[in-house]
Structure formats: structure tokens, C-alpha cells
Amino acid sequence: MFDAKPFLKTMPGLPGVYRMINAQDEVIYVGKAKDLKKRVSSYFIKNLPSPRTRMMVSQIARIETTVTRSEAEALLLEHNLIRGLMPRYNVLFRDDKSYPYIVLTGDTFPRLAFHRGTQRKGHDYFGPFPNAVAVRESIQLLQKVFRLRTCEDTVFANRSRPCLQYQIARCTAPCVDYISAENYRSDVHHASLFLRGQEQQVMDELSDKMMQAAEQQQYETAALFRDRMQSLRQVQARQFVSDFGVNDAHVIACAELQGQFCVNLVMVRGGRHLGDKSFFPKNADGADMESTLEAFLEQHYLAQAIPPLIVLGVVIETEALEEVFSTQAGRRIRINCKSIGDKRVWLKMAETNAELALQQRASQHGSQQQRLQALREALELSATTERIECFDISHTMGEATVASCVVFDKGAMQNSEYRRYNITGITPGDDYAAMRDALTRRYKKIAGGEGKLPDLVFIDGGKGQLGVAVEVMREVGLPDILLVGIAKGEERKPGLEQLFFPERSDGISLKKDHPGLHLLQQIRDEAHRFAITGHRARRGKARLQSSLEEIDGVGAKRRQRLLLRFGGLDGVRNASVDELAQVEGISSALAEKIYQQLH
Known part of the structure; x- marks a missing residue:
């Protein structure tokens, strides 16, 4: 037990941060205090009310403190330490994804777009929004009411005629000068006011413009403003509106x-x-x-x-x-x-x-526990079987091979523990070699003490892949991990899966409505999804980088002209055949060839 008395005698009554450290030299708790001496002393009174606090105090080997100028400064330091150390007894909230925003770019004709990540100067950002769906719904609404462009700059700079968005009245086609810069700025101003919650000001300005147009007998223009006002009224009627006194x-x-x-x-x-x-x-x-x-x-x-x-x-x-x-x-x-x-x-x-x-979380967790118990009984697994890992391989004719490992533990899929492995140095299309590479890379580390040991490993494949897994586990020194191969079965239909074990020559099948099979399918499908997502990203990146170089007739000069004209590979891919043919040195036949190759 930590002897607190001599330590507390030297503690200052100043604001600061304290760190509880255990015998393994791990920080188990970080806290802040207006008065360090009073706050730390409160942990060492008799009869602590919280079992959680008693457990933490019993593990303290030493305490470190940092004095700050104010409690507010201590709060900032505490936040940084918690985020970096992730202590065992601190309540932790983890949200790896930044919130999405709507951005109006600082271009001459500003673009309306979805944004997530670092914000840049010169652009206007509106948010945050709780999820991507809310952002995209808002963008669709703004397109309908204010008709702002959403196209990429490379596409906008090289249009010769309006796109489909103009045809369906979702854009005013500033790319081909169908609207003046002044009128477009007015639309952007109204969209900005709307995003700031100042709908009534937008309504008032649109009403004034509608009346002016009507007085000048410009009835089509007045009708346009009238339609925008009606759209905004529909939006205002959609939800309960409250008055907080702030936006x-x-x-x-x-x-x-x-x-x-x-x-x-x-x-x-x-x-x-x-x-x-x-x-x-x-x-x-x-x-x-x-x-x-x-x-x-x-x-x-x-x-x-x-x-x-x-x-x-x-x-x-x-x-x-x-x-x-x-x-x-x-x-x-x-x-x-x-x-x-x-x-x-x-x-x-x-x-x-x-x-x-x-x-809902408790209900889902209970359902998963029932499925896990059913799987244990069906496969005659130990009652302590809790952590399951599953591997899958994804490639296209041997191109851009990616292996995935997903983890089921504590009654749920553990997304933060998923891993992908880019497979190189093997014969293209050799799934056995790909599986050997992924398994070796993962379990060699685990055998060396890095990571958690699974209770069960699913291999998406038949006897061949399972045999490779058995060899790898022996080589890395983990022969006792239970391995099960999952073969798709006839016609690859769900419910017809066969399960193979290393010590058995024949496979077993579970009934289509078996709860344990449903859990197995969930884990297997998640491994497949995770693998194919990584494969498509890797394949797309590789193809995009080499796509122009692989087209016969497109040498270095023509590639340079194409990239300069369209602002990059994305712009070239988005260009039509007619637009490609307008580039110097690109004939109609070659433009058609480039278009087909990129699509």
C-alpha cells in the first residue's frame, strides 16, 4: 500500500494535475484540482464510498503532481494527459471521426460541399453536424432552394455546356456564364444566412426582390423568388422551432x-x-x-x-x-x-x-451473448471462449491483394482492433500464400507479447486455407489456438456453410436458423466487407496512378497536356470524349480510347 502521509505533507494547496501510478509504472488515473492537497487527500480517508475508487487506491504505488497557474490551465493539461495516456480508471470517450461540416469555398463562384477534417482559411464552414446524412440532406436542400454549384473545380473550369444539375434546376450553371457573378454572390449570401439560422432575413430579402421584379413586370423572375420562398416555408414547417436566444x-x-x-x-x-x-x-x-x-x-x-x-x-x-x-x-x-x-x-x-x-445496446448485447453461447455449444467450445478473430483475403485476379482481420470480443465487434494487411511478394492469386503472410505477421507479434491472444480463429476458406493456418500457428509457437475453416458451401448461399476442424476430415453444418450460425455469418461477413473495402481502395489508387501511362499513344507530352488542361487525373476521368478531343495532340479516336480505358 502507498504510504500517503509523508507525501501529503509536502503537497501544495495550489491548482494542478495529479497522476496515480501503479507498481508496473503505468498511469492509472489523471485528475485535476483547484487545491491539490485537499483533492489528493480525499482519496486516503477511511471508508471510501466508491468500490471503484477503493480498487484504484489499492493499486497506487506513487503519485506525481504538476502545479499550474489556474484550474482552467489544469483542465487543459488533464485533457492532454488523458488523451495521450488513456488511463485505466479515467472515464474515456473515444470518437475517432471528426464531425462533418458544410463548406462554401472562397472561389469567385463558391462551391457548396461536404467537408470533414482540417479547415482552411478563405472558406466558410458551417457546423458541426451530428452525421454525414444530415450534411448531405442540407446540401440537397440548399441546391433545391439556392441552386449553388457542387461540382469539383477541375470539372467547373472545363465545362463547355451545362451539366445535368442545371437541367433539373439544381444549379444556375455559372460554369458557362448563365448567371452573373453578382447574382450568384447574392444566392451564396442567402445560403450563408440560411445556414446561420437567419431564415427570416432570407425570406424578407426574397420577398423584396419578388415585389421589385413584379413591379418591373419581370414575372418569370418574380415567380422564381416566389418558389424559393415556398421551399423555405416548407423547410420551416418540418420541425419544431424553439427560441434559445442564440443561434x-x-x-x-x-x-x-x-x-x-x-x-x-x-x-x-x-x-x-x-x-x-x-x-x-x-x-x-x-x-x-x-x-x-x-x-x-x-x-x-x-x-x-x-x-x-x-x-x-x-x-x-x-x-x-x-x-x-x-x-x-x-x-x-x-x-x-x-x-x-x-x-x-x-x-x-x-x-x-x-x-x-x-x-437497444443492452438488448443487442444480450442477443449476441445468446448467439455466442449457442456457437459454443454447437462447436463444443469452452465456456470461456470470448474473443474470436476472423481472416479473409480479397483481390481481383491477383491484383492489389489485401487480407483482413476482424475481432469479436466482449459481446460485440471491436472495430478499433480491426487490421488490414497489404500482401506483396507472392504469386498473384495465391490465396494460400496470402493467408500465410497475414497470419504470420499478426500472430508472430502476439506470440512475442504484443496484443491479445484469441480464443478462436475463423479462416474464411476450406481445408487448404485451414491447413496453412495450422502450419503458421505451429511455426510461431501458438499451436493451442483453436482454428476453424469456413467454406461457403454449394452455390455460396448463406446457410450452407461448412465448418472444418484441423483434426477432422469431414466438415459439419449448422441449421440455417441456428443462432450460432448467425453469429458466425456476422463475423465472416464483416471480415469480407473489411477486406474488400481495403482491396478496392488499394486497387483504385494503383489504377489511378498508372492509368494514363498504360494507354498506348499517350506519351509524356500528351499526359502533361491532359493533366494541365483538366487539373489532374480526376479531371481527366470526369471529362467527356468531346472534351478530351479538344486537347492538343488528342484525336477523336484517341479520346475515345482514353475514355474507354479510364472507365
């Missing part, structure tokens, strides 16, 4: 079910519900709602755009958070823990969403 707000609720937590984030912009997203923390066993919600705020918003108002369903200390968030955003950020009126309506919605997400 943007996030509403956050936390729910608990059987020791599991869910944080639901509802995004509101212009008083409209854009959508919600549920987060399930790791290492939250024994935690409470307050600490879970505080961990979410710290880990989520210190890496994301922050709205001016955050509404919470749990009362927590917000002073330091508001200070850090306001500094980061460059404007005042308010955190409201006592909601009334419309805020309470949104909060109730978020709480309901969190409860439903937990119920």
Missing part, C-alpha cells in the same frame, strides 16, 4: 442502465433539431453521472467547435469549463445546468434518446 446550442443528457452510461448530444441550430449522437464511455464501471458528464465535456469540446450555449441535464461545477471554452472559442460560452421552458423540452428529448440507446 446554436448543444443539449447534453446522461442516462444509466445496469451500471452502463450513455451521453446523448442533441445539436440545435437556429432553434432546429439537426440530429443527435450517443456516446458510450469506457472505464465507467462504478462512476456516477456527474463525473461521466464532466469527462465528456472535457474530452469532447477541447477538440471540437463549441456552441455559445451548452445545456446539461446534471448539475456540475462549470466555472473552469466556461473559462477554458470561452478562451478557446474567442467568445463567451455559457453552460446551463438548470434548464426551464424550451430548454427543458430539448433536454427531455436528449434524456429519452440516451435511455433508448442504452436499452
Whole structure:
């Protein structure tokens, strides 16, 4: 046990960060404090109320502290340490994908586009949105109402006639000067106002323009503005509209079910519900709602755009958070823990969403556990069989071979543990060699102590692939891992799979409605999906890089002219035969040949 008394005597009563470290020199917890001495001392009182805290304290070998100038600075340092160290007893929220945005580019004729990732100067970004579907729906709506271009710059710069978007009234064809730069800027301005939640200002401006056009007897133009106003009214009628007094707000609720937590984030912009997203923390066993919600705020918003108002369903200390968030955003950020009126309506919605997400997760987990138990019984597996890995190979006639490994553990697919292996140095199309390469690379590391040992490994293939797997496991020193080959069966129809074991010459089959077979199919199909996705990406990249070089009659000079004219390979691929033939040195016959080769 860690002797805390001499350590606590030297602790300062200053703000800072503390790190709990175990006997294996691993950081097991990182925390912040306004007063380090008071906060750390609270862990060493008798009769700690939380079993989770008692377990953590029993593992402490030493404590390290870092003094900061303020609690807000301690919060930033704590966030960085948690993100880098991923301590065992910190509640962790992981979301590897950045939120999607809508971008209006800074071009002369701005482009309306989907964006995810680093934001660049000169462009206007609107968001974040809870998911990609919300972004694409918004883009389709903006196209219908404001008719802004969405095409790539290489396509836009080389159009000689309007595209299909113009024909279906989704673009005003600025590429061929069917609209003036001034009128297009007006449409962009209205779209920008709409994205900021200022629909009424857009309606007022469109109404004024409609009246002016009517007075000048320009009835077609007036009808166009009238139609846009009607489209906007339809959008306004789609959802419940609230008045927060600000354009943007996030509403956050936390729910608990059987020791599991869910944080639901509802995004509101212009008083409209854009959508919600549920987060399930790791290492939250024994935690409470307050600490879970505080961990979410710290880990989520210190890496994301922050709205001016955050509404919470749990009362927590917000002073330091508001200070850090306001500094980061460059404007005042308010955190409201006592909601009334419309805020309470949104909060109730978020709480309901969190409860439903937990119920669905628990139901799915129970179903998966039943399937796993059925699979154990059918294959006569040990009751401790929990972690299953599955391998698959994907290629096109031996081109761009990729092997996949997916992991099922703790009653669910573990996406973060999936791995792909690019296979090189083998005879194209040799699935046995590809399987040997992937298995060797993975289990040689595991045998050396890197990674977790699986209880069961599925090999997507028949006796041949299974034989290769048996040889590899012997070579790397893991002969005791249970291996099962999955053959597709006649006509490759689901439900006709045969399972092969190393020590048996004949395969076995499970009934089509067997729960264990359903789990096996789920894992096998996920391995196939993951492999073929990686293969297509690798194949597409390889073909794109070499596509022009492989076309007879297209030498270095013609390649250079094509790339300069269309702004890159994507532009060449998107060009029509007529557009290709306009390039110097490209005849109609060669243009046709290039087009066919690229498609």
C-alpha cells in the first residue's frame, strides 16, 4: 500500500494535475484540482464510498503532481494527459471521426460541399453536424432552394455546356456564364444566412426582390423568388422551432442502465433539431453521472467547435469549463445546468434518446451473448471462449491483394482492433500464400507479447486455407489456438456453410436458423466487407496512378497536356470524349480510347 502521509505533507494547496501510478509504472488515473492537497487527500480517508475508487487506491504505488497557474490551465493539461495516456480508471470517450461540416469555398463562384477534417482559411464552414446524412440532406436542400454549384473545380473550369444539375434546376450553371457573378454572390449570401439560422432575413430579402421584379413586370423572375420562398416555408414547417436566444446550442443528457452510461448530444441550430449522437464511455464501471458528464465535456469540446450555449441535464461545477471554452472559442460560452421552458423540452428529448440507446445496446448485447453461447455449444467450445478473430483475403485476379482481420470480443465487434494487411511478394492469386503472410505477421507479434491472444480463429476458406493456418500457428509457437475453416458451401448461399476442424476430415453444418450460425455469418461477413473495402481502395489508387501511362499513344507530352488542361487525373476521368478531343495532340479516336480505358 502507498504510504500517503509523508507525501501529503509536502503537497501544495495550489491548482494542478495529479497522476496515480501503479507498481508496473503505468498511469492509472489523471485528475485535476483547484487545491491539490485537499483533492489528493480525499482519496486516503477511511471508508471510501466508491468500490471503484477503493480498487484504484489499492493499486497506487506513487503519485506525481504538476502545479499550474489556474484550474482552467489544469483542465487543459488533464485533457492532454488523458488523451495521450488513456488511463485505466479515467472515464474515456473515444470518437475517432471528426464531425462533418458544410463548406462554401472562397472561389469567385463558391462551391457548396461536404467537408470533414482540417479547415482552411478563405472558406466558410458551417457546423458541426451530428452525421454525414444530415450534411448531405442540407446540401440537397440548399441546391433545391439556392441552386449553388457542387461540382469539383477541375470539372467547373472545363465545362463547355451545362451539366445535368442545371437541367433539373439544381444549379444556375455559372460554369458557362448563365448567371452573373453578382447574382450568384447574392444566392451564396442567402445560403450563408440560411445556414446561420437567419431564415427570416432570407425570406424578407426574397420577398423584396419578388415585389421589385413584379413591379418591373419581370414575372418569370418574380415567380422564381416566389418558389424559393415556398421551399423555405416548407423547410420551416418540418420541425419544431424553439427560441434559445442564440443561434446554436448543444443539449447534453446522461442516462444509466445496469451500471452502463450513455451521453446523448442533441445539436440545435437556429432553434432546429439537426440530429443527435450517443456516446458510450469506457472505464465507467462504478462512476456516477456527474463525473461521466464532466469527462465528456472535457474530452469532447477541447477538440471540437463549441456552441455559445451548452445545456446539461446534471448539475456540475462549470466555472473552469466556461473559462477554458470561452478562451478557446474567442467568445463567451455559457453552460446551463438548470434548464426551464424550451430548454427543458430539448433536454427531455436528449434524456429519452440516451435511455433508448442504452436499452437497444443492452438488448443487442444480450442477443449476441445468446448467439455466442449457442456457437459454443454447437462447436463444443469452452465456456470461456470470448474473443474470436476472423481472416479473409480479397483481390481481383491477383491484383492489389489485401487480407483482413476482424475481432469479436466482449459481446460485440471491436472495430478499433480491426487490421488490414497489404500482401506483396507472392504469386498473384495465391490465396494460400496470402493467408500465410497475414497470419504470420499478426500472430508472430502476439506470440512475442504484443496484443491479445484469441480464443478462436475463423479462416474464411476450406481445408487448404485451414491447413496453412495450422502450419503458421505451429511455426510461431501458438499451436493451442483453436482454428476453424469456413467454406461457403454449394452455390455460396448463406446457410450452407461448412465448418472444418484441423483434426477432422469431414466438415459439419449448422441449421440455417441456428443462432450460432448467425453469429458466425456476422463475423465472416464483416471480415469480407473489411477486406474488400481495403482491396478496392488499394486497387483504385494503383489504377489511378498508372492509368494514363498504360494507354498506348499517350506519351509524356500528351499526359502533361491532359493533366494541365483538366487539373489532374480526376479531371481527366470526369471529362467527356468531346472534351478530351479538344486537347492538343488528342484525336477523336484517341479520346475515345482514353475514355474507354479510364472507365
